[in-house]
Amino acid sequence: TSDSSTDGDQPASGDNVIKIGVFEPVTGENGGGGFQEVLGIRYAHQLTNTVEIGGEEYTIELVEVDNKSDRTEAVTVASNLVAQNVSAIIGSYGSGVSIAAGPTYEEAQIPAVAPSATNPQVTLGNEYYFRVCFLDPFQGEVMANYAFQDGLTKAAVITQLGDDYSSGLGNFFLKAFEELGGEIVSEQQFQTGDTDFKAILANVKNAEPDVIFAPSSVATAPLLIKQARELGIEAKIMAGDTWENQAIIDNAGADAEGVALSTFFDENDTSSPLAGEFVTGFKEFLNGNDEYLNKNGGDGVAAVSALGFDAYNVVVEAIKVAQSSDSVAIKDALKGLSLDGVTGSISFDENGDAKKDMAYIKIIQDGKFMFDKTVKTQ
Amino acid sequence: MRVKNPKHTWYSILLALVILAATIYLEFNRSKYGMAVSVIQKSLIFAVVAVAMNLLNGFTGLFSLGQAGFMAIGAYATAMLTIPVERMEAVYYMSGVVPWLMSLKRALSVLPEPVLIIIAMLIGGMIAGLFAFLIGIPVLRLKSDYLAIATLGFAEIVRGIISAPQLDQFTNGSYGLKNIPGFGSNSLSFMPDGFGVLLVPLFASTILIGFIVLVINSSYGRAFKAIREDEIAAEAMGINLLKHKQMSFVLSSFVTAIAGGMLAMFMRSIEPRAFSTIITYDILLIVVIGGLGSITGSVLGAFVVTFAKDWFLRFFDVPLIIGGFQVPFLRIGFRMVIFSILLMVVVLFYRRGLMGNSEFTWHGFFNLFRRRLKRPEVMAETSGGSMSPIIIAPGRDQAPAPLIPDPPGGEPEEEADEEAADE
Amino acid sequence: MSLLEVRDLRVSYGGIEALKGVSFDVEEGQIITLIGANGAGKSTTLKAISGLVKSNAGTILYKGEEIQNIDSQKVVEKGIALVPEGRRVFANLSVKENLLIGAYLRKNKVEIESDLANVYSLFPRLEERHWQSAGTLSGGEQQMLAVGRGLMAKPSVLMMDEPSLGLAPQLVRDIFTIIERINDMGVTVLLIEQNANAALKIADKAYVLVTGEMVKSGPGQELLNDPQIRDAYLGVTNK
Amino acid sequence: MNNIVLQVNDLTMQFGGVVAVNNLTMEIRQGEIVALIGPNGAGKTTAFNAITGVYLPTNGEVRLEDEVIQAGYPQGKMKKLYAGENNGKYGEIVDWTPDKITKRGIARTFQNIRLFKNLSVFDNVLIAHHMNMKAGLFRAAFRLNHAEETAMRQDTWELLKMVHLDDVALERANNLPYGKQRHLEIARALATQPKLLLLDEPAAGMNPQETDALSDFIREIKKKFNLTILVIEHHMNLVMDLSDRIYVIDFGKLIAHGTPEDVQNDPAVITAYLGVDA
């Protein structure tokens, strides 16, 4: 056996190449969101594809692999990246695959930066895993606060059985909501791959909640929303960051109106010039490629794209600081890094999690994700 | 009986040495060949499961699709027992751990890690074996596809129970388990720094597969084959159907669960979704591609399928631009399309799998080069219902006319080789 | 021109050549029998005519038209039916359905009904059990059904492969009478029998097959008295 | 005379409305060759199946050397439906599985040959020795029962030689000529070391020549293995030539029994089964 996997990937330009692995799902359950994250990374790469180390210019090369949202696959895919001598890794959409790949990266001593994986387990106890987004406990708390402040005191929680993101976020919400003094009137689970939620929703309807918190994948979201409305459920529907995807609006149409979610970024938030610049540029980038436009579901800017963008820049910045393509050096650089990203300022705590204390709440209005407010926790 | 060619024995020893040497080489250069190492690990694990499945499907004629469930049992048992005690709280971050599990783990933590891992796997295997025994009593009476769907149902039940939030403190439900020691875990070998990533699974797989091979070549293996060929006749030969089916089922489940434990060590983190029906189909695929009723086929199949799916076909996912021209179709997702097509092509053209139902022999190997394999066109298997992997011609005899005396002996079948090897 | 002419027919299974150039003629309205030991290639010959196995070489002419290697189902459409070796009844269909499916290609419902009644009168057991699924019939009952099903096709040539297999002595005799009766009705019969004695008695012409080759032929009675044939196929204790 | 090996008492087998065997009583003594004949569908094969444990008798019992191996009385739906005789005479259910009955000493062949088609002739016979294995799975797997295994193989060879199949020992069973397949089926049954051998139409599909040879073969193995044999056959030559006694059934009921001469001339048998020579 020879290390043939690197063959053919050699770039045209000389020897000075530094490789960054992109570890994302592009197919499988989370293929949709994963691709949006990849788009952000690709855009960032398009803007910054060289880096100077010790006075020499290095070309940055992206090595993209598809982890198919599948944990078993993830380990091999992770080894694949390691074998290709990447200096750092960006990914992945979906915490599960990130957790699965974690030990591989840790052993290979290659730092990984997760753009949007929100599960605490991703970075916990893994020195090499970082992330630029906030965490589920935070997100759950944010949504619970948001709901409770709106005077919604009875909540139903619907989660996906066997899915750590969905169950975890649901659970954090549940705890926070009860702590606030709210009442959980119904807890329902569904199977991965289920497409019929009427029975669950009939239970929910019967419990008469004010709000339904249903963190789940993009594929199930429109089904849940439409079926709930068809059954005549009028409660507010809320979810987490994954729902910020145009496909949900396209699918659920009018029924999606009023759905609220927390996210990492808002393209209409004009307070940061950096973000504004990114949004304009990224839209142009999308519009220049039909496939991108099509798969992104229009030229809306998803938060995961922004996070992908930030994650890339964080890595590049760390390389600059480290002045080396050595992965351990990059890891060390990451630890002390501080950078203004399009999703806010980024620096890491002892777990490798970005210190972020603010989330954006968006509401679907007139077929668009409209910024409602930002929520900070105490 | 054919006398065994002593040359061939030497070839076999040579082959084993070459494999061992290659493994050791890879082992020492594991960081350079990370991808190869990981694909080989996975292939080895799937080879074990495939062989165990073949024992049931190919040798005993029991169409079982419960593999995912037994792997899950093994993986969870191994994981729960081997996650370092001090990491448990962090892993069960959502609901905490049941006290008795913690006490058990504390009690077990006096054991050195390698011993603990082996014990954990054996426990996983035994739990799976026990489950197999219990569900086997009612389920093994079912015929072909009914058995398949019942065992598949069992696997789904296992998965459902593991992911149930009610058991969060025990299985950590949806949140999965992580921090499982890997094959290269430092304490697993006397060598430092992750040594053993390949050698450990290689030895484990060899032992497990070897054990199944021994069983198949024993009198019990013959009884299993008899059941596969004709249950009623087997019973008339004094073979207790239920007992022998049970044996095969329990043994297969035991081995499958141990392989599940190995998978947990390979993945380092597991979750219920990793053990869905798809994994069973993948294994079935390996078994059939390799050849139903052929152990070497299953091993070969595991390597071929895993290498193809996880490695060789990967370039189909990478957009390729040659001289400014974007090669059409090549983009992410294309690999799986190609994989599916290749799969179909293999099945359509090697309808009995790569190895048919015969084992690898040097004799056959060299013959491969001497003459091109001729595939006789044989008539449709008419009953349609037979599970037998072999094409059975409807005519009731295929012998020369008895007016001419029977030719003495004749060229023995490949089976005979196996026979000779027995003694 | 004979109704059915087989010329130099060769068939092999994998590497084994089962028929090594078999030729014979079937005249319209006659009873022809093929005799030969186990594995001589008798069944293979009938299967080749039916299109169930492909021939490597040779021609089969039916009414002057080449029919070798056409689809079985087309052969049946031309009016050549086969009562296959080993019964091969449709186990999941009832006895009556098995008989009706024998008449699958026929359209005239009235005629089918009367033929059904006819088969029932030949084998009263079948009428008695018309509801029973064929798979649970006894061996002999299945054999009756297979023969009955062949009759239902109302073919111009009826090929029967060991129709008396597993039948009780009385029925064995009946079967040969039935064959003669069918023949009287104008159906050409091509018959294979282990009970060569009885077959030769009713046959207009007989052919002897040895390991895939025709070695002898002649009128049934003539072969019946051929000492060589007696020794090889008819048994000594046979009356 | 000799000891009774097989005793069948009031055996009745009913499927739905069909009474396949009706109140059959027969006995077979040590060393006899007994034939069971009757028209098609008379219930012969069904009787075999009830004796060997494939079916549970609807009513009646089967004893092997005075031990009850099968016994039944109408239960469930059959309580109402039962159309056989002697209802209420038996009150015990004994339902040995076929393998247990084989171990106890009854071996059989099948009307439609049931060999392990894809295994070698040798293995077909070797498998029959498996039931007497003492070693468990682990001992057998690790060849700790070497002596036992060797003995099994030795016995198999000897048996194959005795039945003249040693020259085709390594052939796949399916490749044997039809006649040899029948022989192999018998050999395989013999390997279970039966006291009683049941043969279901062993001569079906054989020409008169081969049938004669089979006759000799059966006599030969009977002697060599000290067997008692019950045979179903429609070839009257074979039956008359071979059997000591004959039972004749029609519609499941015994209509005659006795020596070949008695039966041959019994008018009931002639009308129901033999018919008159044309």
Next chain:
Amino acid sequence: MGSTYLLQQLLTGISLGGAYALIAVGYSMVYGILMLINFAHADIFMMAGYFMIFSFAAMPWPVAIVVVILGTILLGVTIEKVAYKPLRSAPRMSIMISAIGMSYLLQNLATYLFSALPQAYPAIPGLKKLIKLGDLNSSMVTFVTPIITIILVVLLMMLLKRTKIGMAMRAVSKDYDTAKLMGIKINQIISLTFVIGSALAAIGSILYFTDRMSVTPFSGTLLGLKCFVAAVLGGIGSVPGAVIGGFIIGITETTLIAMGYSTFSSAFTFLILIIILMVRPTGLLGETLTEKV
């Protein structure tokens, strides 16, 4: 717990059961004839969903429906010709792997072509009309599904039981060669089976997706498994069995969720299957195959 709630759940169960039944029948028919678990059936169903999305955009809906049904039939028959027909004489397992391969292929192709993101299923006028009965909310399709299911299945059963074609189908299922000897065109019969199975999948997909409103490449996966279970539970090969199985699974699943066991609904479904198989080893209406010894 109001009576509307119970009614609502009952309606959900029956409607879900109806959709399951239609797909289960497809499984059962193909199995009945080829002894093949047509793993690709659920994916044919999924593809029918995409067909509708595209044809609806391009033509008036009544035409679109016809086009979808024809397209699905074409797909089903093509799959049979490409993936199964060449394997007529191959061991059963090979055909099954071919079916799994086809299923993978369709899923991967759909992912490759249409992405993994859900696509909105068009609202077919009339079917999507919302019906309000007091507090009970439902769209027309919920009521229509079980009715259409029953009608189609009755027609199908008449075809199978009453016609020569039905008899031929059952004959082909047991023995290709002998069926040929009866003059049955077996390829035609098998194709016909796929035509019927695919047409049912197409109609099923219209009803199902109209009610659930979006399609992904994996829409068929879990559904397919459940429907296959339904077919087995009813006795695979038996059309009325599949229908009964479909309704049983749909209704029990709903009941379990209604009772608050949503976590275990799938596990219970399988448990029921296993229990039923214990009592009736060939399913509720399956032929009890007594092998004549």
